Amino acid sequence: xxxxxxxxxxxxALQLPFSPSSHHSWDERHMTRHPRQRSWTPAEPxxxxxxxxxxxxxxxxxxxxxxxxxxxRSDPVYASKAATTAAAAASAVETAQLAVQExxxxxxxGRSLAQTLAExxxxxxxxxxxxxxxxxxxxRADALRDQLDGxxxxxxxxxxxxxxxxxxxxxxxxxxxxxxxxxxxxxxAQFQKARQ
Amino acid sequence: xxxRLDAALELLDRQLIDSxxxxxxxxxxLELTDPGGNLEQPRVTAILSGPAALGGRLHTPxxxxxxxxxxxxxxxxHDQLSRVPFDQVEAVATDIRLRVAAGExxxxxxxxRVRERLIGRIAGAAMRLSELLGAKVVDEHGHTVGxxxxxxxxxxxxxxxxVGPGLRVEGLLVGxxxxxxxxxxxxxxxxxxxxxxxxxxxxxxxxxxxxWGRIRSIRARQICITGTAGDLPRPEPLAExxxxxxxxxxxxxxxx
Amino acid sequence: xKKLVEIALGILTAIGGFVDIGxxxxxxxxxxxxxxxxxxxxxxxxxxxxxxxEMAGRVASVSGRAVFDLVRERLGAGxxxxxxxxxxxxxxxxxxxxxxxxxxxxxxATSVNYLLFVPIVGFLVWLVxxxxxxxxxxxxxGLLGLALIVVAVAVWKAHPQWGAMLHSATHPVVPRTxxxxxxxxxxxxxxxxxxxxxxxFFFSSGAVEQRWTRADLLVNRLNVxxxxxxxxxxxxxxxxxxxxVLEPRGIDPSHLSQAxxxxxxxxxxxxxxxxxxxxxxxxxxxxxxTALSCGYSVAQYFGWPWGKLLKPAQAPRFQLVxxxxxxxxxxxxxxxLDPIKLTEYAIxxxxxxxxxxxxxLLIVANDPAYLGDKVNSGLSNAIASVYLVVLVVAxxxxxxxxxxxxxxxx
Numbered sequence: 001x002x003x004x005x006x007x008x009x010x011x012x013a014l015q016l017p018f019s020p021s022s023h024h025s026w027d028e029r030h031m032t033r034h035p036r037q038r039s040w041t042p043a044e045p046x047x048x049x050x051x052x053x054x055x056x057x058x059x060x061x062x063x064x065x066x067x068x069x070x071x072x073r074s075d076p077v078y079a080s081k082a083a084t085t086a087a088a089a090a091s092a093v094e095t096a097q098l099a100v101q102e103x104x105x106x107x108x109x110g111r112s113l114a115q116t117l118a119e120x121x122x123x124x125x126x127x128x129x130x131x132x133x134x135x136x137x138x139x140r141a142d143a144l145r146d147q148l149d150g151x152x153x154x155x156x157x158x159x160x161x162x163x164x165x166x167x168x169x170x171x172x173x174x175x176x177x178x179x180x181x182x183x184x185x186x187x188x189a190q191f192q193k194a195r196q
Numbered sequence: 197x198x199x200r201l202d203a204a205l206e207l208l209d210r211q212l213i214d215s216x217x218x219x220x221x222x223x224x225x226l227e228l229t230d231p232g233g234n235l236e237q238p239r240v241t242a243i244l245s246g247p248a249a250l251g252g253r254l255h256t257p258x259x260x261x262x263x264x265x266x267x268x269x270x271x272x273x274h275d276q277l278s279r280v281p282f283d284q285v286e287a288v289a290t291d292i293r294l295r296v297a298a299g300e301x302x303x304x305x306x307x308x309r310v311r312e313r314l315i316g317r318i319a320g321a322a323m324r325l326s327e328l329l330g331a332k333v334v335d336e337h338g339h340t341v342g343x344x345x346x347x348x349x350x351x352x353x354x355x356x357x358x359v360g361p362g363l364r365v366e367g368l369l370v371g372x373x374x375x376x377x378x379x380x381x382x383x384x385x386x387x388x389x390x391x392x393x394x395x396x397x398x399x400x401x402x403x404x405x406x407x408w409g410r411i412r413s414i415r416a417r418q419i420c421i422t423g424t425a426g427d428l429p430r431p432e433p434l435a436e437x438x439x440x441x442x443x444x445x446x447x448x449x450x451x452x
Numbered sequence: 453x454k455k456l457v458e459i460a461l462g463i464l465t466a467i468g469g470f471v472d473i474g475x476x477x478x479x480x481x482x483x484x485x486x487x488x489x490x491x492x493x494x495x496x497x498x499x500x501x502x503x504x505x506e507m508a509g510r511v512a513s514v515s516g517r518a519v520f521d522l523v524r525e526r527l528g529a530g531x532x533x534x535x536x537x538x539x540x541x542x543x544x545x546x547x548x549x550x551x552x553x554x555x556x557x558x559x560x561a562t563s564v565n566y567l568l569f570v571p572i573v574g575f576l577v578w579l580v581x582x583x584x585x586x587x588x589x590x591x592x593x594g595l596l597g598l599a600l601i602v603v604a605v606a607v608w609k610a611h612p613q614w615g616a617m618l619h620s621a622t623h624p625v626v627p628r629t630x631x632x633x634x635x636x637x638x639x640x641x642x643x644x645x646x647x648x649x650x651x652x653f654f655f656s657s658g659a660v661e662q663r664w665t666r667a668d669l670l671v672n673r674l675n676v677x678x679x680x681x682x683x684x685x686x687x688x689x690x691x692x693x694x695x696x697v698l699e700p701r702g703i704d705p706s707h708l709s710q711a712x713x714x715x716x717x718x719x720x721x722x723x724x725x726x727x728x729x730x731x732x733x734x735x736x737x738x739x740x741x742t743a744l745s746c747g748y749s750v751a752q753y754f755g756w757p758w759g760k761l762l763k764p765a766q767a768p769r770f771q772l773v774x775x776x777x778x779x780x781x782x783x784x785x786x787x788x789l790d791p792i793k794l795t796e797y798a799i800x801x802x803x804x805x806x807x808x809x810x811x812x813l814l815i816v817a818n819d820p821a822y823l824g825d826k827v828n829s830g831l832s833n834a835i836a837s838v839y840l841v842v843l844v845v846a847x848x849x850x851x852x853x854x855x856x857x858x859x860x861x862x
Binding site (some may be wrong): 087090091095097099108112115116118196 | 628629
């Protein structure tokens with residue numbers, strides 16, 4: 001049925017410039033109707049509406065791509081991207097810390113714990129992957145990237161370990177696995193503040 | 197004093213409710229015919245409803261495309277109206293009540309006739325209200341007077357269904373007052389939020405009333421008139437008609 | 453006595469049914485990022501929906517017509533179609549977000565991937581719309597949604613410094629880590645989450661289906677004036693909970709799991725269980741409402757028979773639109789588009805489209821042809837007009853702010 005819809009819709013759309021209409025004229029003397037040739041004549045406003053539609057579509061595309069990353073041409077922009085990356089990573093690390101803290105106090109169901117840690121781990125991984133995909137514009141930015149990666153990589157790997165342990169139900173192992181997180185968190189926070 | 201009403205404001209886009217209380221579409225267009233055959237005294241002879249009628253009314257390609265797609269796909273079934281002869285109308289209020297159940301009107305036949313009238317050749321002198329709305333009015337010197345934003349109907353002549361005398365086209369309302377007038381802000385009874393009245397009410401008060409007799413010709417959505425814009429009168433405000441009907445009266449509520 | 457039960461039920465379902473995935477996401481995120489700096493927007497939004505929902509209920513009771521029914525009468529076929537297209541699209545987006553939200557709550561409870569739940573949720577939503585009686589459906593999800601009260605309990609038990617909180621709520625400050633454009637972007641998003649257009653369609657259509665008359669005007673007012681503020685309070689406590697637990701830790705929530713952390717921290721497993729139930733109930737209820745609203749708006753524009761109370765055979769096209777909407781709504785999350793991101797777009801675009809819904813409603817509520825002597829009073833007109841101006845300003849500012857603040861990403 002969907003295919004039929006689609007076919008008919010396309011068929012109708014293609015017919016538009018050539019489709020029939022009621023185009024009649026009244027004779028002055030007789031006030032009678034003479035059916036004339038068959039053509040729809042769209043009124044002026046439709047052209048404007050098409051333009052509006054095109055602008056609207058353009059805006060929508062712009063908005064949709066608003067979050068995309070790409071080539072960064074300047075140092076301060078790169079530094080600010082590094083800062084936001086650090087903030088996002090810190091958020092994931094804090095989430096994991098809080099979850100582990102609650103789990104140790106018996107406040108979370110196993111499945112919810114596993115879900116929370118899985119999401120934190122994937123967030124951290126995504127954040128690092130997105131950041132690493134940006135080309136550093138120069139040597140100084142290169143050093144910045146190395147420094148941040150030095151914090152991100154252990155964070156991601158710790159969160160991955162936590163996720164795996166939670167999935168396997170080894171709740172008692174979590175606090176020890178998460179031991180390095182507070183320090184990582186602090187350093188990420190310092191990094192972010194320095195480059196805000 | 198014969199009742200007058202403005203077609204676009206009070207008839208178009210109103211809900212149709214059949215005798216069983218079932219919702220039966222909206223008034224998408226009106227069919228205007230002159231029994232004399234020459235459109236000197238057109239009368240409202242039918243209500244047109246359904247995707248074909250709606251599509252004919254929307255002047256954007258998207259609107260018409262939607263209507264044609266809907267028309268092809270939605271097979272007319274028993275409760276989908278296409279053409280309701282005006283003598284089947286029981287009452288005209290905020291909604292239009294019909295005398296018969298939708299199924300009794302024999303939709304299939306109506307559907308075919310509407311298709312014919314909208315897409316093919318039209319036999320006899322008939323036209324649709326939507327052909328008048330939005331048409332450009334040009335005086336005898338070629339100056340544009342404005343666009344038609346409504347059609348004034350007067351209730352007189354032979355009986356039509358339950359509404360009493362049928363509706364005849366008396367004249368056209370030409371001008372720029374479309375938005376505020378549609379919202380009803382020019383009517384005295386709508387006290388309205390002050391802000392909206394101020395914004396919409398002040399949008400152009402340069403309307404004219406064009407008696408039907410002054411029309412010389414209508415072609416391709418352009419209406420040529422005798423005389424000039426200067427000798428056209430201002431439209432008379434219509435007497436207030438109380439349409440309010442309490443739902444508790446029952447028979448027309450949607451049935452369960 | 454029966455009347456009292458009916459009124460109580462109405463109020464309780466209004467409270468429990470107020471919060472949806474949009475409120476959940478908006479309140480939690482703004483609480484975590486801005487503390488209580490945007491609490492005033494929530495108050496403004498809740499007041500706005502109260503005023504307009506009361507109007508919609510009054511219009512439905514006295515004239516017997518639902519809001520979207522009258523949109524076409526007042527705006528004409530062309531502009532009405534534009535309005536329909538925009539409202540339908542946004543309601544559909546919201547439906548997709550709600551279905552995603554239900555799936556996410558189930559994922560949080562079971563750790564099973566939410567994508568597996570989406571088709572099941574879609575099917576169940578359709579089944580309920582098709583088969584279950586309106587009142588049963590409305591009441592069941594509304595009452596279950598009251599489980600979210602656990603978040604209020606959690607906030608209470610946390611013994612926050614009420615004075616300091618009140619001060620920060622009444623003296624909003626943009627945090628150093630956030631930009632002003634992000635602040636205003638989220639203000640608009642929060643407004644859109646509180647004043648959702650579909651709520652008005654659903655509320656008025658439901659009132660018509662249940663055959664409210666003048667006699668029910670009091671019930672309408674009680675539901676709205678008591679139920680909605682308390683429901684809004686639930687949205688506010690979600691913001692407070694996030695401000696208390698997530699903000700100090702610098703957690704920026706982008707998952708439902710993070711939204712549940714404050715409650716489980718303070719109330720443990722029981723709190724978590726009730727919060728999950730609350731999330732599930734709110735999103736399910738909203739999924740049903742948005743699915744029906746999609747059907748209501750299309751059927752009311754074309755004048756087709758509509759309504760959950762009609763047998764499917766009597767309203768075939770209405771049911772077809774509901775089915776198609778649910779299919780599309782379930783399809784969107786299945787494209788692995790993040791439901792939380794989807795929710796953010798839905799509420800922001802809702803905010804942009806609010807004037808489309810509220811302007812016709814305000815006009816109709818002033819027309820004695822529909823309401824007789826029950827037209828708006830001067831005071832409600834004044835307040836409603838102010839709101840309309842605010843909504844138009846917010847609507848115009850939405851897209852530019854979205855672009856400048858990179859959808860709040862900053």
